Amino acid sequence: MRLRALQILILGLLIALWYLLTKPGLIPNFYFEQDNRAAFFFGEPQKVFQVIVDWFVSGEIFGHLWITLLETALGFVIGSVFGLGVGLWLALSKTASAVMDPYIKGFNSMPRVVLAPIFAVWFGLGIWSKVALGVTLVFFVVFFNVYQGVREVSPTLIANARMLGASQRQLLRSIYLPSAMSWVFASLHNAVGLAFVGAVVGEYLGSAHGVGYLILQAEGTFDVNTVFAGILVLTVFALVLDGLVGVIEGRLMTWQPRASDTEKV
Amino acid sequence: MTATTPALALDDITCRFAGRDSGAPYTAVANATLRVGEGEFVSVVGPTGCGKSTLLNVAAGLLAPSSGIVSVFGQRLMPGQGVNRRAGYMFQADALMPWRTGIENVVAGLDFRGVPRGEARQQGEAWLRRVGLAGFGDRYPHQMSGGMRKRLALAQTLIMRPDILLMDEPFSALDVQTRQLMENELLALWAEDRKSVLFITHDLEEAIALSDRVVVLSAGPGTRPIGDFRIDLPRPRDVSEIRMTPAFLTLHREIWSAMKEEVLKAYERQKAA
Numbered sequence: 180m181r182l183r184a185l186q187i188l189i190l191g192l193l194i195a196l197w198y199l200l201t202k203p204g205l206i207p208n209f210y211f212e213q214d215n216r217a218a219f220f221f222g223e224p225q226k227v228f229q230v231i232v233d234w235f236v237s238g239e240i241f242g243h244l245w246i247t248l249l250e251t252a253l254g255f256v257i258g259s260v261f262g263l264g265v266g267l268w269l270a271l272s273k274t275a276s277a278v279m280d281p282y283i284k285g286f287n288s289m290p291r292v293v294l295a296p297i298f299a300v301w302f303g304l305g306i307w308s309k310v311a312l313g314v315t316l317v318f319f320v321v322f323f324n325v326y327q328g329v330r331e332v333s334p335t336l337i338a339n340a341r342m343l344g345a346s347q348r349q350l351l352r353s354i355y356l357p358s359a360m361s362w363v364f365a366s367l368h369n370a371v372g373l374a375f376v377g378a379v380v381g382e383y384l385g386s387a388h389g390v391g392y393l394i395l396q397a398e399g400t401f402d403v404n405t406v407f408a409g410i411l412v413l414t415v416f417a418l419v420l421d422g423l424v425g426v427i428e429g430r431l432m433t434w435q436p437r438a439s440d441t442e443k444v
Numbered sequence: 445m446t447a448t449t450p451a452l453a454l455d456d457i458t459c460r461f462a463g464r465d466s467g468a469p470y471t472a473v474a475n476a477t478l479r480v481g482e483g484e485f486v487s488v489v490g491p492t493g494c495g496k497s498t499l500l501n502v503a504a505g506l507l508a509p510s511s512g513i514v515s516v517f518g519q520r521l522m523p524g525q526g527v528n529r530r531a532g533y534m535f536q537a538d539a540l541m542p543w544r545t546g547i548e549n550v551v552a553g554l555d556f557r558g559v560p561r562g563e564a565r566q567q568g569e570a571w572l573r574r575v576g577l578a579g580f581g582d583r584y585p586h587q588m589s590g591g592m593r594k595r596l597a598l599a600q601t602l603i604m605r606p607d608i609l610l611m612d613e614p615f616s617a618l619d620v621q622t623r624q625l626m627e628n629e630l631l632a633l634w635a636e637d638r639k640s641v642l643f644i645t646h647d648l649e650e651a652i653a654l655s656d657r658v659v660v661l662s663a664g665p666g667t668r669p670i671g672d673f674r675i676d677l678p679r680p681r682d683v684s685e686i687r688m689t690p691a692f693l694t695l696h697r698e699i700w701s702a703m704k705e706e707v708l709k710a711y712e713r714q715k716a717a
Contacts, residue, residue, distance in 0.1 A: 339535055
């Protein structure tokens with residue numbers, strides 16, 4: 180509770196500072212020459228909130244938000260599933276991983292955001308070019324974590340399961356997958372953020388819907404308040420998605436010891 | 445040696461590992477022959493790092509020997525055809541699945557075998573009671589002490605009713621008191637149906653207190669059995685009391701004199717390396 184109060188206090192202080200520094204005529208200028216310059220470059224918190232409230236009251240935002248969230252969710256899910264599958268495959272097959280190694284390294288070190296224009300050409304300006312960008316970003320994060328997770332499975336655990344009569348498939352299901360899960364969830368938190376990056380950057384480069392599109396339009400008319408409003412809405416929804424991943428993680432990972440756990444017997 | 449087919453026979457086993465950094469290959473086990481009769485409790489003792497675990501992994505079918513034959517009840521265990529199906533293996537390190545509760549760990553083998561859930565659970569509960577963990581089935585391994593985890597591992601192995609029990613220093617991580625309790629429990633469980641046991645340890649006292657026969661291994665590399673001692677102490681035994689009896693001390697002195705030289709050899713080799 181105390182923690183939550185402190186967190187909210189910091190948020191309040193930041194907004195107050197923002198207001199103080201940008202409100203025209205409130206404090207003497209120390210950097211800009213004119214009173215309204217700070218507000219022009221950094222927006223004003225009360226106006227930003229006004230934009231957000233207007234969006235939600237008029238319902239204008241919902242269509243855009245839906246599109247962006249859909250792109251994010253699709254990118255996240257498809258990328259994660261691919262990452263999990265390919266990660267398992269390469270971690271369990273020595274030959275395949277040796278053959279694919281240079282390609283994986285190459286694709287990973289490539290700045291994949293530059294693929295966005297190509298995806299726009301391939302998949303059009305609809306949601307799929309954004310999903311594709313999200314997938315390329317999410318895939319590698321999940322892939323590397325799964326790969327590492329499977330590699331780190333204790334050999335004793337595998338030997339024990341084999342002695343207890345586990346087949347290859349049973350080994351995969353009851354040893355490799357659960358063992359890799361803690362790594363997977365660590366990566367999913369990053370992956371949510373990257374799926375958002377994919378969606379918004381994709382929209383930014385060419386689209387007719389989505390929050391990224393709203394931001395792009397506002398920037399075109401130097402409407403900084405709307406730009407900030409878009410950023411804030413995206414941040415809140417990224418936090419919500421991350422929280423959802425956390426909730427699922429908590430459900431599935433009850434077996435993990437916690438630091439405060441002292442009830443050994 | 446009994447005239448009947450031994451439960452487990454290792455014939456002329458050699459295990460050679462490729463050297464690290466293109467060094468010379470390392471021969472862990474050389475021309476080792478070892479037999480475990482049906483219902484016999486055999487302990488293998490030897491200096492540290494002499495390849496005891498290698499020998500056990502060969503017996504389990506987890507490791508294919510470079511040469512030599514492993515037979516289980518007269519049937520040859522072919523390399524590449526999976527593990528020794530008639531053996532249960534208790535590992536030195538923790539091998540419980542941390543994401544499964546106690547009861548789920550115990551029934552893991554039955555799960556793999558496809559035993560219906562309800563039936564597996566019933567058997568699991570019974571085994572938890574037998575190893576003294578009744579009521580702890582819904583705890584995760586990390587919520588248990590070292591001794592409880594060992595008992596859980598024992599139940600996990602024994603629920604499969606293996607004909608041969610392979611044990612790799614299973615109690616070496618426990619404190620002395622817990623260890624003697626576990627040794628007594630193991631003997632009590634074993635006395636119920638007298639399976640064949642191959643028990644690896646570096647502790648000679650433990651070996652004598654538990655076994656029908658103690659096999660002494662030479663120092664590595666190229667480990668092989670160099671002594672075979674019959675332990676004819678009366679059963680049932682209490683491991684903490686039997687250590688005080690004159691018969692035990694005589695056996696201990698006899699086997700130790702055979703082992704001592706090898707232990708010193710291993711020590712010198714480790715110091716030189």
